[in-house]
Every structure is written in C-alpha cells, then in structure tokens.
Amino acid sequence: MKLFKFCLILASAGTLAVAPGCKDFYNVNVNPLTPTAVDLNSLLPVAQVNMAEYLGDNIGGLSQYTMALMQQLYNTRNIGNFQQTGDAFSGEWAGLYRGVLINNERIITQGTTEQRWNYVGIAQLQKAYVFSQMVDVWGDIPYSEALKGEVNPAPRFDKDEDIYNGTTNIQGLFSLIDEGLANLAKPGSVPTKPTLSAVDLIYKGDLDKWARFGRTLKLKLYNQLRKTTAAATVQSQVGPLLSGALMEETGDFQLGYLNTANPDNRNPGYVTDYNANPENRIGRYFYEGMLTLNDPRKPYYFFNQLAAGTTTTNQDYISALDPSFVTVRPGTSSQYASVATTASVQTVQGLYPVGGRYDDGKGGKTGTTSGKAEAPQRLLTYYSRKYTEAELRLTVYNDVVAARTAFDAAVQASFNKVNAIATADGSPVIPAASITTYKTSALARFDNAPSAEDKLEVIMYEKYVASFGYGVDVYTDFRRTGHPTIRVSREAVSLSAPNSGLLVDDGATRANGPFPLRLYYPTNDLTLNPNSPRSQRDVTAPIFWDK
Template sequence: MKFHQIGATLALAAVLATASGCKDFYATNVNPLYPTSTTLNNLLPITQVSMASGLGDNVGGLSQYTMGIMQQLYSTRGIGNFLQTGDSFGSPWAEFYNTMLPNNEIIINQGTTEAQWGYVGIAQLQKAYVYSQMVDMWGDIPYSEALQGVANLAPRFDKDSEIYNGTTDGKVKGLFTLIDEGLANIAKAPSSTTLGRADLIYGGSLDKWARFGRTLKLKLYNQIRKTNSPSAVAAQVTPLLAAQLIEEGGDLQLAYKNSLSPDTRNPGAVVDYGPSPENRIGRYFYEDMKAKSDPRMRYYFFNQVPEGVAVTQQDYINENFVTVRPGSTGLYTSSASTANVQTLQGLYPIGGRYDDGKGNPSANSRPQAKYEAPQRLLTYYSRKFTEAELQLMVLNNVPAARAALVAGLNAAFNKVNTIAAADGSPLMTTTQINNYLNRNNTNLNASGPLNRFDRATTNEDRLEVIMYEKYVASFGFGPDVYTDFRRTGHPRIRVSQDIVTASPTRSGLLPDDGTTLSTGMFPNRLYYPTNDLILNPNSPRTQAPQNSRIFWDL
C-alpha cells in the first residue's frame, strides 16, 4: 500500500475522485471530496469493480502479467521476458491496498455496527479471496496490521503461511477463519436483504455467496495440500466435496456491458481493440490448441488477417495467425508494425470478436467488438478441475478424478457457448465438443483429453491432463494458472532455453525451438513495488530472490 495512506473515509473519497472504472460503473451523487455519508450499497460495487480490475485481464490487472509468464499472452512489458522490476506490479498492488481492501474494510466495520450481516459476510469472503490471491503472487504482505488508516501507517508484512493458517496466539487471523466468519454472517443474515443491485456479482443472492465461500475454502485447502499429510488434507476437503459449492451458472464474475455513459465495457477489450493493442497471443499456447484441433480457438483468438490471405513481414506467422515471439527485437515487433495484422484476444476472454475467418474488414482501424464478456474469477469449471486434482492426488480415486475432469471439461465448453450466445455468435456443436474430448490419435499430444487421461500410466501424467485443460479453460484469468503451475509443475510450458537453464529446480519448463529470447529466470513470486519497501520501515526492505518460493510451492 501507499504508506502515506489517509484514513478510511478519505480513502473512499480518493476512490470516487480517481477510479474512473469504478465511478463509471454506477452513478453517484456523492461529492467525491466531501462525502456527506457512506452507505454500504455505495461501497459494495466499488469493491467488486476494483477486485475484478486488479485481478483481471486488463492493462493494470494481474491476469495479463501472469498470462504472460505462463505463455498465453506476450506484451512488450518486461515481465513478458521474465524481467521484473520494482515498478512492474504497482498498479494491481495499489488497486488492492488503496481501493478494494480499504473500502471493503469499511463495509465490514460499518456493517457490523449496523448489523447488516449480509454485507459483512460478503465483504469478509471478498477480503479472504483477494488476500489469498495476493499471498499467491507476493508471499509475505501487510495483512494483520493493514487497513488501519492513520492508526498504523507502517504495517508489518505477515508471513505467507500465517496469513493462510493464522497463528496460535491469535495475532494473525487466518484466511480459513475469515471464510468461516463470512459464512456464519451470511447464514445469520435475513433471507430478504437490501443488497439487490448493489451486489454486481450475485445480485444479492446469499446462497450463491455461501457456495462461493465453501468453494474458496476447498480451493485454498487444495493449494496448500503439499504442506499437510494426505490424511489431514482428506479430512479437510471430504466434507466440502459433499457440500453445496458453486453451481453451473453461479460463477464469481463481474459482468460488463457495451455502454459508454457510464462506461461499463470490458477494459481488456477497450485497449486491445483500440489503436495500439497491448497484447499478442502466446505462440505455443496457440500451437498446442491447434495441434489438438480445439474448437474453442475461434472464440479465444481473433485473426485480423482473413483465411487464405497471405501475410508477410511479421515476426511469427502460422497461416493467418500472427504474433510476436517473446524477446524478439526485429523489425516487426512494435505495436505500430503489428497493430493491423496481429491476432487479438477474442470473444471468450475479453468480449472481443468471434473469428468467422473473414478477418478485419477495415485494414486501417481496429475491428469492432461488443466488449461484454465477463471477467471470470472463480468458476464452476475451475471447481470441478480442483475436485479432479483432489480425487487423484489426495484421495487416490482415479475413476472419481476422471468423472470430475469430464464435468470440468463440459462446463468449460458450456461457458464458452454461454458467452457466444450472449454475443450472438455461433455455438460449438455437441459433435465438435465430443470430437475434441474423445479424439484418439497415435500422436498422444494430438489426442483428446479423455484419451490422454486413459492412456496415462501414472498419476502425474493424469494430473498433466487435468492441469492442461484447466489452463486452457482459464484463458482470461491468469493468477490461478500461474499458481497452479508453481505448486504442481503442470501443465508443461515451453519457454526460451535460457529460462530453462536459469531455473534448474523449476519443474514443468520445456525448452522452445531456440528462436525466442528472455532475461532472467522463471519468477517464483512477484516483486513488491519499490516505494512500499522504501516508505514502510516494517517492510522486508529488499526484494525476495526470484527463485524463493511461496510457502505452498514445494
């Protein structure tokens, strides 16, 4: 956080004055510099828009950074070459500590005073979710002493494991305890609440929030499973596997709409379909999907070059797919030289265009899009892939793992079709989906996921199938993909050969064909913003080494 941070009320004023994405999302008649009152129904949407912005697939969100690390995207920002500095992640860090978390804390404190237990429970679950993501990215962070305004301008950085699990002396309340408190407050809230439209995610449905809370708890137990014995993990997750979790259609996500006043468009599409697209598509991510004849490609990637039209003088060309290889320094790497031909993020991740093969009808401007795809955060398909991992690696139940994998795959395809239907784009057919799921090829890599799973001879090989499919389904939300890779070594990704050499203890890294360049090593964690290390005397003062690991990364 910025440690010259002002008190909570003025933090709200700063949000209303400066956070255009939040301000545009809902009309407010409050004077941003001198608010006369603070109401919970004004605060809740601020926290939700800010949460999606800080984590999401946009220029300042963690998703674009982490999708770059995981080779799904590439941009000319340094992290695309595995080069990070103390300025790399200031935007999402500030989004959380200056906007989302302070306003969320007001909801908890004021809601408790007003006995508005629905608001309190939701805010506690949001707090647990955002802090878990921050620990997964940075490790030790301000937590137990944070969000106190002028009462504590220099909060300590709590240990990552203690933020998750808490301490026996009670000085650090762990995330699992916070989730339990949130669920308890939701349970005691009246069935009819005043949440309504203030809740941009679930429309005031406390049942859906409770399902999210239990799913989040399952997710976090799974993420730290290697820190406990299999029997302990089994005892933790077995009751949750039988509980009411996120259902299909009950994803934690923020919806966007194509409106300019107020501006409610998907911010990732606004930039990538603007004059200077920010992101290119990862070459190997595309090639793997193509090798498997994945029918989701037309929803994931929009090729500006029409099918059958030759394109030359670009850094990487694969038929009408055009991108830039990480680290390339040639003539065709700048935004100006690629803007009109490069493949863009498509309909599914950011509300861009469905690829009908006709390309961009206007060669001198960006194609038009609706900008309406939601920012996905925690989904039903992710829940099922998590269940598949737990059944396989903790409960050693291969048939149950396969069944959960099938459910996750079907849910992932349904999610794409749901977004396509809302856009008015063609849907994938049952035949197309089944052909992908069950394809049998002598080349194992070109076979469908169920065939690859059934042909696997070890649980690690089966886990590779689960995690690859989760990786592909999660395109558009990078933090969990990055976390999954570090804690499991799956799915295997191709990176430049010097990255493999510089990261000898990092499993899952495969050398590419030698045509890309990178700097440094694979980062096991993200750098703190330099200003926060300088201004806070209780900070670590120096960056943790890039090869040091988050506590669950064993």
C-alpha cells in the same frame, strides 16, 4: 449493472477508488480527505468493480502480467521474458489495497455496527479471496495491520503461511471464510434501500450463491496447500466440502460488463486490445497447441485480423500451421517486433476472454472492427471447481476413476462456459458433436497417460486452456504443480529449477532472468515502510505452498 455509472462517478471523484498516480501501499491509508462513513450500498459495487479490474485481464490487472508469464499472452512490458522492476506492479498493489480492501473493510466495520450481516459476510468472503490472490503472487504482505484505521503508514508484512493458516495473533483466511459464512447465515439483517440485490454486481444479493462461493474458495485454498499437509489431513479438510453445497454451474464468481462507452462499462481488456494499436499478442505455443488438438474453442479465444487463407510478411512469427496467425515471441531477436509493425495484422484476444470478435474467418482490423465487450471477468468458476476436484481425487485420494469423472465434468463445463458467453453475444455456439469429439479425445489422453503425474499434466493443461482470461490462478497452478509444461527460452530453462515444468522453445528468444516464482514489491513500499522486508525477495524463492 446499472450501478456501474454510479460506481464510475464515485471513482472519478476520488472518493472511494484508487487515486490516479497512487504508486505504493505506504500512501494508501494516508488520505484525510476520504470520508470514513459511506453508505454500504455505495461501497459494495465500487469494491467489486475494482476487484475485477485489478485482478483481471486488462492493462492494469494482474491477469495480463501472469498470462504473459504463462506464455498465453505477450505485450510490450517485457514480463513475458521475465523482466521485473520495482514499479512493475505498483498500480495493482495500490489498487487492491485502496480500491478493494479498504472499502471492503469499511463494509465489515460499518455493517457490523449496523448489524447488516449480509453485507458483512459478503465483504469477509471478498477480503479472503483478494488476500489469497495477493499472497499467491507476492508471498508475505501487509495483512493483519494493513486495514486497521484510515492512517497506518507502516503495516507489518505478515508471513504468507500465517495469512493462510492463522496464528494466535492473526486471523487466517480459513477462519475469515468461516466467519463470513456464519454472518451470511445470520437472520434478521437490517433491511436496506436500495436492496442488496440492486447493488451486488456479482450475485445480485443471492446469499446461497455467496455461501457456495465461500465453501468453494475453501476447497481451492486447501488444494493449494495439499503439498504442505499429510494426505489424511487434506482428506479430512476437503471431504465435507466435496460432499456439501459448492458452487454450481450458474454460480460463477465473476463481474459482468455492458456495451456502453459513455460511461465506459465495457470489459477493460476489450478496450485495451480493440483499438488501432492492440496491447497484447497471443502466445505462439498456446495458439498452436489448441490448433494441433483441433480445439473448437479457438475461434472464441482468438481473433485473427487476417482472413483465413491469407498471410503477410515481415513479421516476427507467422504460423506454418495457420498463416493467418501472427504474433511476437517473448524476448525475440527478430527485427519485426515493434507495435507499428504488428498492430494491423497481429492476432488478438477474442470473444471468450474480453468480449472481442468471434472469429468467423473473414478477418478485420481491430481499430475499426468491434465486439460487444460484454464478456464477464471470470474470477472463480464452476469449471475451475471441477478441475480442482479432479486434481484432489487423483493426488490426495489416489482414485483415478473419481478423478476421471470430475475431469469429464470439468471439460464439459469449460465448453458450456464458452457457449454461454457466445449465446449472450449472439455468436454461433460450439455444436454438441464437436464438444463430444474433443472431450472424448481429452479423456483418451487422460486414460493413456502412463502415470499419475502424466494424468495430472492432462488435467492441468485443460484447466490452463479453460482459464484463459484469468491468469493469476494459472500462474499459481503452474508453480505448485509444474503443470502444464510451457515453452520458454533456453536461458530461462537453464536459470530455473530443474523439473519446473519449463521446456525449451524454438531458440529464437532470450530471457532477462529465470522464471519468477513471485512478483516484485513496489519499491516505495520497501523504502518508506520501516516494517517492510526492505529489499526484494529473490524471484526464485517459492511461495510457502510451492513444495
């Protein structure tokens, strides 16, 4: 993490990271001032920092948008009531291509020339991960031609299915992962100074953890495709992975942060919400759902600026179940929805997602109260791996007993992750007895669910809660499974496909469209790139794995 300062210096110089004001992919590769040869030790940490930022839970990351779609958060950008524009995601699009993927490609090209196969393998796995996330939210995107050379103003948009599975002319993501794993296993990589362990901000040069991540990523992607493939084929794909060396509990794919403001190495989501005007409110049904189930993770997830036992007035929504919880509902018709009205009393993200305050019930204002801002940006985790296994055992293997075992391990791992973050923060941990009580209740909900689909609802709800802080996968999971059910306006339900997992909310909100099954492309990409689709896809058109 000491490399953060160096990374930020490079970024501010405009050498490797996204240039301010960059709004579209069309201009991404057109930068003759960018050097074509930079030491791999400089490229890797910059790519990793940018990957966490542009995918993560912060004002410039895709997770805040997708968490709003999934009603976990609500902010002033209207995505929570399903309003998109052609500029809504241009910064994230450009940041992922320019700040992550181009730097990543330089590592692959230069590392191959220098025979530094450890760097090449890491970059290939990162490339597969980032492209998979982009396909999952946008569908067809520039892929096979996107990173060829420094000047490529008109890359072809490849089909989403071809990017995953590959064609004669396109290396698919599964093949790319396999190639990355093979490169990690190659002996005799050229030694580097500083060593890989000093510049790899994720696994500190531990190639076994990188390999476990790569295999876990394959498992995740095969699971996402399970509805497009016969069950026997899926079993042949995931069986060797489930019995092999996958991600362990100490091997989460995540980026850590530090409590330093100059240079600013804090969790960027914390910076967004712990000021005088917090960016994000908390979804009403998300908070109250955890409250109803007596979920002991609640004080780690959310921080109430109002002390326990107190309340306020003239707000859009004050919970009858917990009057210290104040929020704004997406698309509300209330007069009390402005930032000025809610800033000093609204509930905000807490310790677990962004390194904010553990809620001890005493309250405090976000402009003056503070946390350590060190919570990591989680991307792919051990608990997610176990929830994926539970889903596969239930839906592909039709093995309820094995699914229950994996679900049990997933819930336990979810709590362990909260306690690990609490321990690092110096906050109280969740007592073992409280974890056992909640887990027993979750397993009872699973056991009592009458059908496989009802059991899947229980699994996906717990995954939804555990994944708070990384919205991209929550959004993907919901679209492909219809679980867990979420509450949105009556308009959104009527405009969306039947049986889509949407339930009607309290009736006091409005939507600007149907629940979107994909995000908009940046407008400039469509108008300037002759090889683009030229117009936005209908937001109700599903990604290929959404059957």
